[in-house]
Amino acid sequence: MYSKLKKTISELTQDFESIPEERKQTLQEVAKYISKELDENDTVKLNFICTHNSRRSHLAQIWTQTAAHYYDIEGVETYSGGTEATAFNPRAVAAVERAGFHVNSPVGENPRYEIKFSEEAEPMICFSKKFDDSENPEKNFAAIMTCSDADENCPFVPGTSFRKAVTYRDPKESDGTDHEKETYDERCRQIGTEMFYMMSQV
Template structure:
């Protein structure tokens, strides 16, 4: 794993105390689902869903995959989607790069970013899509709602065998302000810390 990214993840280990009891309870229930799937010899597929699949859902997809890898957990597959497709927001991409990932941007209206975290492993592929896109699993997966709008507008996620609501405040609120970089870095770190906690409970 990239050294800067390793250092970033190691620094998350002391931040469990910053996670509220309510959020820990939600994350633990998701960890129980992952453990049950693994114990039965099945892959645990997690599809993180927000409205535009541009910020929070991608950050969750990335950090859940990488913290699982860091902790030596296998059979965990992570995906993301939205109620509509836009693009992986460049501000969120920049926050990921500042955390220690190497990101390759092929260009285009909705780039299929390659997010590298380890020289010896395949990159994560991140691009905006609807949650029911053919790139994502169609059945036997957990739908993890990362924003309240998507949670309210998707009362049913076809194919999902279970559903969890773990919403985050949209960093979009700071776009174009002097707080932009700080807000994106804070949301990136919050999600990283919670995904680390999640995987540490499996």
Template sequence: MSLYPPLQAYIERAQALPIGEERKRILQVLIDYVQQKIDQGQDINLNFICTHNSRRSQFSQLWGKVAATYHGIDMNSFSGGVEVTAFNERAVASIRRFGFKVTKKGEANPTYFVFFSDDEDPIVTFSKVFDDAANAPTAFAAVMTCSHADENCPFIPGAEARIPVRYEDPKAYDDTELEEEKYDERSLQIASEMLYVFSRIKKK
């Protein structure tokens, strides 16, 4: 697989970021889940969930798929929320800065086609509830990327595992001088951690 050159450069930056021991302990639960699916020869379905499915869960869906593909692992990456809004335009702008190629269809809650390589199909994403028909109905891990969704959604139908991997919301910096920096910082952190997760998987 040949990634777009700007995206490859950001992946190298993400791989160089340090990950603290506490975060590694959190991520180990996700590593163990993915490894178990590999060992059992089963499909890997990850549904990244936050409240509005607009920022952190979208970043996680995208970087999860890129990281898995980068490390040669077949993984189905989904995202959802407890409310429908839209893939936030600030987050979309951030992934464009990272070198993803993005096309958009629709207006109110657009569907985005996100390309990371000419060798791979685009990742198709839009804001939706976690049990939307576009997501895996069963046999998936619910990866909870925000505290609000994790605390207010105690039961995820169809999930065989629930794995909290929480991130701070860049929304706090909307319409400030730090907006772009903080969105890119969060995206890079998620990229770093997803790359770390899939680098630890032992393939059959």
């Protein structure tokens, strides 16, 4: 893994105690599902869903895939989607870069970012799409709802074998303020800490 990212991950894994106990229980439930699927099928598919697939769902997808590699857990496939498609927000992309990921940033209204945690690994392709996009799984997957709006407005996600709400405050609330960068970094690290904790329980 890239050296800056390794340093960030070391900080995240030392911060597990900051996760509230109730939150840990929720993450442990997801971890149990992952373990069960891997035991029975050798593969588990996780689709992280928020409203616009522009911030929180991408961060959760990226950190979970990275954590699976870090803990040497094979068979984990991560995806993300929204109740509508917009674009992977550049502020969230910048937070990912500051955490230590390498990002190939193309142009366009809804660019397909290539995000890597290591030179040896295949890049994660991240762009905004609906949760039922053809690039996402159609059946036997977990829907992890990363925002309360999507959880409330999308009561049924076809094809799921498991669903859990693991919601986060939207860093969008800081857009255009003096605290923008700080808020995005804070949310990126919070999601990273919790996804690493979750995968450490698998």
